[in-house]
Amino acid sequence: MRLVIATIIAVLMLASIATASEPPTTQRILNQTEISQRLQNLPGWTIDNQQLRHTYQFKNFVEAIDFVNRLVEPAEKAGHHPDIAISYNKVTISLTTHDAGGITQKDFDLAEVISQLYTQID
Numbered sequence: 145m146r147l148v149i150a151t152i153i154a155v156l157m158l159a160s161i162a163t164a165s166e167p168p169t170t171q172r173i174l175n176q177t178e179i180s181q182r183l184q185n186l187p188g189w190t191i192d193n194q195q196l197r198h199t200y201q202f203k204n205f206v207e208a209i210d211f212v213n214r215l216v217e218p219a220e221k222a223g224h225h226p227d228i229a230i231s232y233n234k235v236t237i238s239l240t241t242h243d244a245g246g247i248t249q250k251d252f253d254l255a256e257v258i259s260q261l262y263t264q265i266d
Contacts, residue, residue, distance in 0.1 A: 171241050171248035182252045189255055195227075196239040196251045200262055208235050211265065218257045224250050226258070 174182070183189060189198045202208045208230055215237075219225050227238040237258055239251040 171244045171250050173241075173244055173246035173248060174252075179247055182249075186252070186255055186259060189259075191247070192238075194240055194246055196247055196255055197236065198255070198258070199234055199236040202233045202235070205232050207265075208233050211235055211262065214261050215258060218261070219254065222250070222254050222257070224254050226254065 179191060183191070186196075186198075189196055191197070200208075200211065202211060212228055212230065212235055215226065215228070224239075224241070227240075229236040229238070237255075239255055240246060241248040241250050244250075
């Protein structure tokens with residue numbers, strides 16, 4: 145039993161060391177001019193409380209959830225995960241780069257992918 149506990153403690157310590165040694169984000173927070181310029185290419189997206197935000201509306205709850213499910217793969221691939229609020233047939237996506245402390249190019253890149261996914265819905 146002690147060996148099992150010691151092994152678990154060692155694994156947890158190694159995991160915390162690996163996590164602590166991960167480099168911080170290299171993303172730079174965009175200034176207001178840069179944000180305004182990039183927003184021009186993303187219809188429907190707005191800035192609210194240091195977040196890039198868009199609300200999409202669907203016919204029903206099932207379509208809203210289907211859209212959210214389509215966001216999983218690109219978000220995972222980008223290593224960037226949006227905050228998502230679902231209210232029946234509405235899905236609100238909020239993007240900010242938490243570890244950078246604001247809106248970065250990473251947010252706009254994922255917003256563009258999300259917008260493209262929405263246009264592909266039949």
